[in-house]
Amino acid sequence: MGSAQVRQASKGRLPRWLTSEHPLPWLFPVTSILVVFGLYPVLYSLWLSFFKRNPATRTEKFLPAWNWNKLLGDERVWDAVQVTFTYAAIALTIQLVLGMLIALLLDSDRRGFGLFRALMTLPLVVPPAVTGMMFLLMYDSSFGVISNALYSVNLLSPDHPILGSGSTALWGVIVADVWQWTPFMVLIMLAGLRALPKEPFEAASIDGATAFQSFFFLTLPMMSKIIALAVLVRGIDLFRIFDYVKVMTDSGPGTATETLTAYAGTVYFKSANFSYASTVALATLILVLVVSTVFIKVFKIRF
Amino acid sequence: MRSSTLKSVLRYLVSLFVVAVFVFPIAWFALTSIKPISAVFNKDRVVVFDFKPTFDNYRVTVLGGEKNSLMTGQSTSMGTSGKGAYDGRGSIMSSLIIAISSTFLATFIALLAGYALSRLKFWGSQGYLNWVLSQRFLPPIAIIIPLVFIFHDLGLRDTHLGIIIAHTLINIPIALLLLKSFFDDVPIEIDQAAMIDGATRFQCFYLVVLPMIRGGIAATAVLCFIFSWTEFILSLFLTNTIRTIPVKITTFVTSTGSEWGYISALGTAAIIPGFIFILLVQNHLVRGLTMGAIKD
Numbered sequence: 314m315g316s317a318q319v320r321q322a323s324k325g326r327l328p329r330w331l332t333s334e335h336p337l338p339w340l341f342p343v344t345s346i347l348v349v350f351g352l353y354p355v356l357y358s359l360w361l362s363f364f365k366r367n368p369a370t371r372t373e374k375f376l377p378a379w380n381w382n383k384l385l386g387d388e389r390v391w392d393a394v395q396v397t398f399t400y401a402a403i404a405l406t407i408q409l410v411l412g413m414l415i416a417l418l419l420d421s422d423r424r425g426f427g428l429f430r431a432l433m434t435l436p437l438v439v440p441p442a443v444t445g446m447m448f449l450l451m452y453d454s455s456f457g458v459i460s461n462a463l464y465s466v467n468l469l470s471p472d473h474p475i476l477g478s479g480s481t482a483l484w485g486v487i488v489a490d491v492w493q494w495t496p497f498m499v500l501i502m503l504a505g506l507r508a509l510p511k512e513p514f515e516a517a518s519i520d521g522a523t524a525f526q527s528f529f530f531l532t533l534p535m536m537s538k539i540i541a542l543a544v545l546v547r548g549i550d551l552f553r554i555f556d557y558v559k560v561m562t563d564s565g566p567g568t569a570t571e572t573l574t575a576y577a578g579t580v581y582f583k584s585a586n587f588s589y590a591s592t593v594a595l596a597t598l599i600l601v602l603v604v605s606t607v608f609i610k611v612f613k614i615r616f
Numbered sequence: 617m618r619s620s621t622l623k624s625v626l627r628y629l630v631s632l633f634v635v636a637v638f639v640f641p642i643a644w645f646a647l648t649s650i651k652p653i654s655a656v657f658n659k660d661r662v663v664v665f666d667f668k669p670t671f672d673n674y675r676v677t678v679l680g681g682e683k684n685s686l687m688t689g690q691s692t693s694m695g696t697s698g699k700g701a702y703d704g705r706g707s708i709m710s711s712l713i714i715a716i717s718s719t720f721l722a723t724f725i726a727l728l729a730g731y732a733l734s735r736l737k738f739w740g741s742q743g744y745l746n747w748v749l750s751q752r753f754l755p756p757i758a759i760i761i762p763l764v765f766i767f768h769d770l771g772l773r774d775t776h777l778g779i780i781i782a783h784t785l786i787n788i789p790i791a792l793l794l795l796k797s798f799f800d801d802v803p804i805e806i807d808q809a810a811m812i813d814g815a816t817r818f819q820c821f822y823l824v825v826l827p828m829i830r831g832g833i834a835a836t837a838v839l840c841f842i843f844s845w846t847e848f849i850l851s852l853f854l855t856n857t858i859r860t861i862p863v864k865i866t867t868f869v870t871s872t873g874s875e876w877g878y879i880s881a882l883g884t885a886a887i888i889p890g891f892i893f894i895l896l897v898q899n900h901l902v903r904g905l906t907m908g909a910i911k912d
Contacts (some may be wrong), residue, residue, distance in 0.1 A: 332819035338730030340744070342725035343788055350763065350785045351751050357762035418631050423629065429635045431898060435903075436638055436891025440846035443883040444863035447641045449869070450648060450876055454661040458644060492641060497905060504902040504910050542909050553755040556848045560866055561772070574757045574849075581761060581853075591761050599757040605753050 345555040355598070362592040368585045380592040390593065392568055393576040394600075400483060400572060401551035404490045408547060409540070411491070412498020412608055417528075419499065422507045430503065433496045441493065445560030448489040452476055476562050486557050486570055494550075505539035508531070541612035545605060552601050573597040642887065649673050649880035656876050660787040672743060673881035703876065704882045707864035709887075713776050714851075714860060715844040718783035722791045723837045727783075729793035731821050735807060745793070752789035752907065757778060760853045774856045782854060783844040790843065790907055791836050797908025798832030799825065835900035838893045861886045 330337050349482065364373040383473070384390055439447070451459040454474040463469035475485040489594075507575045517527045533540075555574040558564060564571035566580060572610050574597055581590035648656055655667040675681040680703040729748075733741055762783065764773065772778035802825055823879040826833075851860040859867070861882065868879045894901065902910050 314870065330687045333821070334736075336732045336738045339728045339736070343729040343792060346781070346785060346839070347748065347751055347788060350766075350781060351754065351759065352873055354759035354762035354766065355754070357766070358758060361762065418627065418634065421627070423624065423628070424815075426631065429631050431895060432635050432639055434894055434898070434901060435642060435891060438842055438846070438894045439642065439887050440848065440862040440883075440890075442846075442848045442866055443645075443886060444641075445864060446869075446879050446883055447645045449640065449874070450880070451644065453854065456657055456662055460661050461659075461662045489770070500902050501906060501910065539910060542906055546906060549753050553757070555757065556862075559848075559852075560869075574755055577757045578849075587761055587765075594755065594757040594761060597755045601753055601755055602750070 317581060342470055355595075358591040358595050361588045362595055364587050364588045364590040373588065380589050383589065384592050384596060389568060389571070389576060390573070390596070393571050393573045396483065396570060397552060397554070397600075398570040400487060400490075400554060400570075401548060404487050404494075404551055407536050407546065408486070408495045408498045409544065411495045412543070413502050414508055415499045416502030417494065430499075433499055436493045436496050439493065441556035442560050443488050443609075444493050445557050448485070448492075449476070449561055452485055476564055479566050482562050482566060482569045486561055489557050489561065490551070490554070494547060497547065501543045503538070505536040509535055513524055538612070538614075541608075542614055545608050545612070545614060548608070549601055550603055551598070552604065573600070630785050645880050646884045647885045648876060651877070653877055671911050673877040674885065676702050677878050677882040678708070678885050680705045701879070702862055702868065702878045704861065704885075707859045707861045707882075708885070710776065710858050711845060711860045712781075714779045714783060715841050717776070718787060718844045719837050719840040720873045721780065722784045722787035723795075723833065726788055726791035726795050726836070727833070730792050730799055731825065732795050733792070734799035735804065735821075736817075746795075748792055749907075751785075752793075756786070756849050760850065763850075764853060773854065773860055776858060778854055779851055779858070779860070782850045783847055786847065786850070787840040787843055790904070791840055793907040793909075794836050794839070794904055795829070795832065797903065797911065798829040798836075801832075801911075802828050832900065835897045835904055838897045839904040842890050842893060845886075 329335055333339070347509045348582065363375060363377040365376040366373045415433070419426055419433065431443040436444075443522075451457050454460055454477070460469060460471075460475060463475075464471060469475070473481070476482050497557060507603060513531050513535075514527055522530070553574055554572050555578065558570050558572055558575045558580065562570045564575045567575075573593065577590050577593040580593055581587055622670045650669040650671065650673070651664075651667050652670050652672075655664050658664065676683055683702060733745060767773040767778050772781065806824060806828070807820050810824045811817070815824065846862065847860070848862045852866075855863070863884055865879055865886070868875045868882075897904070
């Protein structure tokens, strides 16, 4: 009875685009939030980037090229781009290789391995800011457990704090990232390994292929799509890196760990130059969009 | 035979070692939270287990108890001063309100959109999906600065509602793509049968298809909750007094020193809900983390 009433009402009064037969009512809530709080702010950012702001007098002047010229000539931006790429490349490589190795290790139906796989996922739910804290505690130059372990094997001297030295600070942050996100790679690789068909491997072993050969000539090619997807999702997050840097080093020492997002944050917080901060933030967005679009096209990834 | 037994024992031991390495930082952090302060700041004996466990750090940060001056002592009492600086109750409450509300909001509206994108074939649907996906790749920093102004004008700055909206925004792409992949699993014939029986689109969605993807909805909600619970940068920029737990914890680090006992206690407490939830959705975790691209 209720259904008959609803149907009559929808047939009688409402125009078609307001009924559930039309996509509009279904998409309206998501679209409105994405437009108002996602798209509009990006355009607003672009608009802000066209103004030369004087933080001291809090005045703005419409000079569309000013901030963009400043961006291209700003050495800190190029440093930040370099740090971002270095960070992303190193972290991604380590996570990919470690993730694959650990997935191969844990891909077993024997007793205990299910528990191992469940425990491996735990780092994923730790808030990144808390991860930063965990590693700050372990890196502490006097009572940190990692620092002291490195002192005892003479890999580090106490007057060379991990996060306080330009040569090791970025590595210190990368280790935290690797700890948190290698499990992500492990999970994806495990899903890929479990979906592989058995027959090619049986045929290969009958033909006398070694484990290495079947890994490089069968497993890797058959998992290329999944690996590409994992690299994409993780790579984009690495380009947006902010939390670890902010919590652990605050871009220091000097600007040794300053990534693009961190630099945009610094411009915003420390100099209150909103228009230039927006420009740097947009540069990050452009970089991410270009890299990810090319990647999606090249590897034909579909969601 | 013997060599294969040896191999499997070796594999087990190596696996155990690897897992232990990944669990260690959490275990160390949790251990620090129940150490008396003398055992935390002891540079002569870094690894100690023979301390007397204390729950004082939890009493202060989670239950809002008074800071015990005897425990911390004059010389080690440092960092933020003032009453309630280490009281995490407000931030736990804020984090819960924000995570639960934004999870409900994101899941609900993504269900509607996900169903339409899975079932109603219309012009531009692939383009729409790509647009939603591009939101997932958007660096938060690119929208934060204008959001500060927009929120200021709308009176959303430093409010729960503001952060709820911001977290809904970042969760929509994940929830939408994931739920669409769950809808795609349901054969379209089921919709057709229901509509031949006289159901409208909405009835078909609500009464027929929705109950079939309950597991998927739960997994989506859990992931949204975790993403909101762990989010840092938006909360940091868009609030001053309302502090979610990740932002609150960073205020325990000051130029004069860090209150490791309080940091580790509130931090450990903050990890627990995520632990419980992630163990509940192990089956859909990979699909969730890849936004439905890899089905399990």
